Structure formats: C-alpha cells, structure tokens
Amino acid sequence: MFEPIRDFITGKEIDNRGSEASRQIFEKFLVEVKGFNKKEIKVDTPLIVQFKGKDYVSAIDLIVHCDNKPFMAVTCVAGSIGSYEREILAGARLVYKSQLPLAVSTDARNAVIMETVSGKTIGHGLDAIPSRQEAEKRFISIEEIIYDPKKREREMIIYRSFNMEKINR
Numbered sequence: 001m002f003e004p005i006r007d008f009i010t011g012k013e014i015d016n017r018g019s020e021a022s023r024q025i026f027e028k029f030l031v032e033v034k035g036f037n038k039k040e041i042k043v044d045t046p047l048i049v050q051f052k053g054k055d056y057v058s059a060i061d062l063i064v065h066c067d068n069k070p071f072m073a074v075t076c077v078a079g080s081i082g083s084y085e086r087e088i089l090a091g092a093r094l095v096y097k098s099q100l101p102l103a104v105s106t107d108a109r110n111a112v113i114m115e116t117v118s119g120k121t122i123g124h125g126l127d128a129i130p131s132r133q134e135a136e137k138r139f140i141s142i143e144e145i146i147y148d149p150k151k152r153e154r155e156m157i158i159y160r161s162f163n164m165e166k167i168n169r
Helices: 020-032 081-094 132-141 149-162
Strands: 004-006 013-015 041-051 054-066 069-076 102-106 111-115 121-124
Touching (some): 020 054, 041 081, 041 149, 069 132, 081 111, 081 149
Antiparallel strands (some): 004 013, 054 069, 102 111, 111 121
C-alpha cells in the first residue's frame, strides 16, 4: 500500500509510488524557480498510441505551456534519466497535432533537454531547463511543425516499447 500525497500542481491526492517523489520536486521547481504558473502545467496528459490495431492508453507526466501553447513535455523518473530520453522524445512528437518544442527527462536532480524536431540534446542539468521568460522568447522564433505522418507509426511503437509500465494503468 502506498502512502497518499497531495499533488503540488493539481492539489489532488495521489499514491506516492515510483517516480512520484521526483515529479513533485520538479513541479515545485518549475513554479518556484523557473517561474511557470501552476495553471500552465498539465499533469498526466493522455496519450493514446496504436499498435497492431489496438489502442494503448498512457500519459505524459507533465506538459508545460507558455502563452497558452504547449512548450515542453516532461517525464519524471526514479531511475536513470538517460533510459527515458527516447520515450519522452516520442511523446513530445505524438501528444498533440504539432510537435512540442522541447522534451525533458528528469529525476528532479538532473535533466536532459532535447529539441523535439531534431531529436538533439541541447542541455543537461536543471539549470538548462528554460525559465518562463526564456520560453516566451523562444516562442517568438518557433514554428509549429507536424510530425511526419509516415514516421508516426514507428514513433508510436517506440513510445509504447519504452512506456509499458504506464500503459493502461
């Protein structure tokens, strides 16, 4: 049995299991250090991927918005953040019609920040996470890019493969 805790963003009571402790720390970090408003952070955004004709329901831990636009997809983990880079990159490409600009894997002590379109790592560490002000500046030059429909199925397979523990829970 898991001891329930209150989610920092939603205020809802949740089970304190797996990576939940790191997510709570990172949620506070986004608000208190990086300057995002709680209303700009969506928790457990649903993502449905198809595999062999079946729908698999999962969720992205956090989607951080800026100026009412999704900016950053985040996976919060209890283990090695490097093990989850490819999963969150796929999630950032699939969760909405257009790709999110950034994909982040974090354990709330360290982070890997990737540019979603290119898939390249653009930063390491919590200091490399853009602040609310930096996000506003980046949006000036960011265009919405739809992920190539021909690659979408392959990306769904990748996401599903890396995300089995969250699917259908």
